[in-house]
Amino acid sequence: MSKRPVTMPDxxxxxxxDQKQNCIWLHAANREMLGATTHLAxxxxxxxxxxxxxxxxxxxxxxxxxxxxxxxxxxxxNDSGSTARSLVQRFxxxxxIWLGGDVMPKIISDLHKEGCKxxxxxxxxxxxxxxxxxxxxxxxxxAVRLFSxxxxxxxxxxTLLARLGVVASKIKINGPLxxxxxxxxxxxxxxxxxxxxxxxxxxxxxxNVMDRELKAVLQAQRVVMRQAHRMLxxxxxxxxxxxxxxxALAQGFDLNAALWQTGLEVGQNLDVIxxxxxxxxxxxxxxxxxxxxxQSLFETGQxxxxxxxxxxxxxxxxxxxxxxxxADYDRLDEAGGLRRVNDPNELATAVLQ
Numbered sequence: 001m002s003k004r005p006v007t008m009p010d011x012x013x014x015x016x017x018d019q020k021q022n023c024i025w026l027h028a029a030n031r032e033m034l035g036a037t038t039h040l041a042x043x044x045x046x047x048x049x050x051x052x053x054x055x056x057x058x059x060x061x062x063x064x065x066x067x068x069x070x071x072x073x074x075x076x077x078n079d080s081g082s083t084a085r086s087l088v089q090r091f092x093x094x095x096x097i098w099l100g101g102d103v104m105p106k107i108i109s110d111l112h113k114e115g116c117k118x119x120x121x122x123x124x125x126x127x128x129x130x131x132x133x134x135x136x137x138x139x140x141x142x143a144v145r146l147f148s149x150x151x152x153x154x155x156x157x158x159t160l161l162a163r164l165g166v167v168a169s170k171i172k173i174n175g176p177l178x179x180x181x182x183x184x185x186x187x188x189x190x191x192x193x194x195x196x197x198x199x200x201x202x203x204x205x206x207x208n209v210m211d212r213e214l215k216a217v218l219q220a221q222r223v224v225m226r227q228a229h230r231m232l233x234x235x236x237x238x239x240x241x242x243x244x245x246x247x248a249l250a251q252g253f254d255l256n257a258a259l260w261q262t263g264l265e266v267g268q269n270l271d272v273i274x275x276x277x278x279x280x281x282x283x284x285x286x287x288x289x290x291x292x293x294x295q296s297l298f299e300t301g302q303x304x305x306x307x308x309x310x311x312x313x314x315x316x317x318x319x320x321x322x323x324x325x326x327a328d329y330d331r332l333d334e335a336g337g338l339r340r341v342n343d344p345n346e347l348a349t350a351v352l353q
Contacts, residue, residue: 025054025093025116027076029100033123035328037099039305045070054091058102076107084110097121098147101157105143112146119149122157141165201266203232204351205287205314208304209294213319214246216297216344218253218272223348225255225271231351232266232273236284239277246274285314290351292317297342306332317341317350 024044028037034057041053045068052070058077072091076083084107087093095117098108103120111118141164150171152158158171204224206217214235221233233255237243243259250257250272257272258264266273275284285291291309295301296319303322306329310316317339322329332338339350 022050023052023054023091023093025056025087025091025096027096027098027100028055028057029098029102030123031059032327032331033099033121035305035325035331036307039307040097040099041071042068043308052091054087054093056087076104079104079106081106081110083107084114088114088116095119099123103140103143105139108143108146117149118147119151120144120147120161121151121153122161123153201230201232202228203234203288204290204292205234205236205284206292207236207284207294207309208238209235209292210298210301212300213294213297214249216347217292217294218250218255219344220347220351221255221272222253223345224351227352230268233271234273234275234284234287236275236279237277241274241277243274282308285309288314290315290317292347292351295323296321303329306338310337315339317347 026037026041026044028034037055037057041055044051044053052072053068055071055073056076057073058075074087076087088111093111093116096111097119099121100123108118144161144164144166147166150161150166152161152171152173154173158168158173161171162168206213209217217233217235221231224231224233235246237246247257247259255271256269257274258270259274260276260279264273275287285308291314293304293306293309293316296303298319299321301319301321301323303318303325305325306316306318310332316332316337318329318341320340320342329338329340333340339353341347341350
């Protein structure tokens with residue numbers, strides 16, 4: 001199914017929410033958290049077919065996101081009981097995930113009275129110290145204690161939560177690389193490719209690579225192998241990719257490539273493995289500690305969210321063109337979980353380091 005980007009409106013039709021389904025309310029309290037919030041919304045909708053999502057934010061927003069028939073969005077600027085009651089009446093949310101520190105105490109209080117299960121994902125301490133935190137600390141502290149689950153994105157945020165009266169044992173520290181995947185499921189058993197490759201040769205992964213980027217990735221692999229001859233390149237294919245064409249292109253770079261299939265022997269003479277599109281993307285990020293996220297080396301690229309790869313432990317390499325995801329990548333860069341590159345040589349250097 002094709003996805004078409006739309007401008008997130010201040011309010012979408014009530015028809016997008018089925019009152020018979022469970023609704024999860026996600027709130028992005030600041031602009032920096034919007035990327036993680038929209039990514040989380042998409043993951044929830046993908047994993048849970050009987051769930052709808054209400055996504056709210058506090059500023060006039062022109063952010064692009066993928067339209068989904070079970071997603072509704074609205075700008076919320078008025079912290080009042082009437083605002084909370086209006087949204088509860090319209091959407092009947094069963095749970096709330098509040099991402100960021102700018103808590104609205106009146107809305108939180110009313111949701112608590114309605115029996116809504118609430119989770120607070122506390123941003124870094126600097127972002128927590130917003131106007132509401134500095135001027136209305138008693139009210140904020142009371143509201144914060146009404147949440148049932150707490151995630152802190154760093155130790156400073158956890159400390160501030162504790163100062164606001166949250167019992168320390170209730171606070172879970174999820175680093176910046178894990179935001180946007182608070183609800184991610186963990187699968188202990190992976191497909192055969194995971195067992196075959198994870199414990200084998202060292203490898204790096206290229207995901208969502210454009211045709212134009214493919215040559216750059218293969219060129220980088222050629223450079224990498226001059227210094228690390230056992231390093232394996234894994235390329236996650238799109239459904240539309242032609243494996244034979246990629247095999248021929250790899251041969252042009254004097255690289256031995258093969259399409260993954262159960263029973264494939266990963267010998268020392270194999271340089272590139274193409275991963276079929278039907279393999280779960282989540283499994284791909286478990287195959288290698290380094291991941292190049294495509295759609296980013298050239299201006300025609302649209303970029304992609306980094307949170308799925310980061311949440312599953314991959315060190316990310318990315319080009320300069322990431323589209324609407326720039327704030328997300330800047331955040332990861334500050335956390336030390338990102339390497340930016342501009343060409344095949346820089347990509348090879350990033351892999352080797």
